[in-house]
Structure formats: structure tokens, C-alpha cells
Amino acid sequence: MAKFGRAMKMNNPRDYSRVFSQAKRSSAGGLTVLTVENSVGHPRLGMAIAKKHLKLASRRNQLKRIIRTSFCQHQSVLANIDIVVLSRTDISQRELAKVWVTLERHWQMVEGQWQNS
Numbered sequence: 001m002a003k004f005g006r007a008m009k010m011n012n013p014r015d016y017s018r019v020f021s022q023a024k025r026s027s028a029g030g031l032t033v034l035t036v037e038n039s040v041g042h043p044r045l046g047m048a049i050a051k052k053h054l055k056l057a058s059r060r061n062q063l064k065r066i067i068r069t070s071f072c073q074h075q076s077v078l079a080n081i082d083i084v085v086l087s088r089t090d091i092s093q094r095e096l097a098k099v100w101v102t103l104e105r106h107w108q109m110v111e112g113q114w115q116n117s
Contacts, residue, residue: 003072004045004068004071004072007040007042007044008042008043008044008045008071008072008075009044009045009046010044010045010046010082010084015038015044015046015082016046016048016084018036018082019034019035019036019046019082019083019084020034020084022036023035023036023084024036024113026106026109026110026113027088028102028105028106029094029098029099029101029102029105029106030087030088030090030091030092030093030094030099030102031085031086031087031088031091031099031102031103031106032085032086032088033083033084033085033086033106033109033110034083034084034085034086035081035082035083035084035110035113035114036081036082037079037080037081037082037114038080038081038082039080040080041080042075042080043071043075043078043079043080043081043082043083044081044082044083045067045068045071045083045084045085046082046083046084046085047064047067047084047085047086048084048085048086048087049063049064049085049086049087050086050087052089053087053088053089053091053092054087054091054092055092059092062096063087063091063096063099066096066099066100066103067085067103070100070103070104070107071083071107074107074111077107077111078107078110078111078114079111079114079115081110081114083110085106
């Protein structure tokens with residue numbers, strides 16, 4: 001499995017702004033996934049998990065870990081895109097196992113969107 005190193009993270013606020021303004025969106029299962037093409041040669045991941053949606057830091061961190069792990073398993077098939085995963089209000093009612101399944105579907109949708117472009 002690929003590692004989630006510094007190069008795989010979106011660290012620059014300008015990158016986030018670009019994704020928010022130009023993104024293709026997919027929403028389901030308490031998550032919204034935004035994607036936009038990048039020029040770095042590999043997919044990168046950013047997350048915006050709102051404290052308003054998950055009050056406990058342990059739950060937010062658990063969700064982020066699941067997102068990162070899932071991303072690492074799929075990064076080899078993803079195009080050169082920047083991805084931002086956002087939480088939605090209904091994420092607090094989701095079981096983490098179901099979040100994993102939702103992420104699988106999101107990666108398939110993202111892969112399909114960018115192969116057709």
C-alpha cells in the first residue's frame with residue numbers, strides 16, 4: 001500500500017481555494033468530494049472536517065484516518081487531481097464502516113469523472 005507522505009497532502013491555501021472555486025462535486029453518505037485537475041503529476045488529498053459536524057476530536061481524527069487510508073489504497077488509479085473531502089451535517093449519524101463503503105463509491109465516481117474528461 002502506498003504511503004501518505006507530505007507530497008500527497010494539499011498544504012497550500014491557494015490550492016484549497018482553487019479546488020473550492022473550480023471543482024467537480026460528488027455528495028453522498030455524509031461526505032462531499034471536490035476534485036480539480038492539478039499539475040504536480042499525482043493525486044493530492046485535502047480534508048475539511050467540521051467541528052460543527054463531529055463534536056469530538058477523537059471522532060474527527062478517526063474519520064480523517066479512514067479517509068487517508070482509503071485514499072492511499074486508491075491513489076494509484078486516480079488521475080492527477082486535487083481532492084478535498086468535506087464533512088456534511090449527517091456524518092455524525094453514520095457508522096464508520098459505512099463511511100468506508102461511501103468512500104469506495106466516491107473514488108469510483110471520481111475515477112470515472114476524470115477518465116471521461
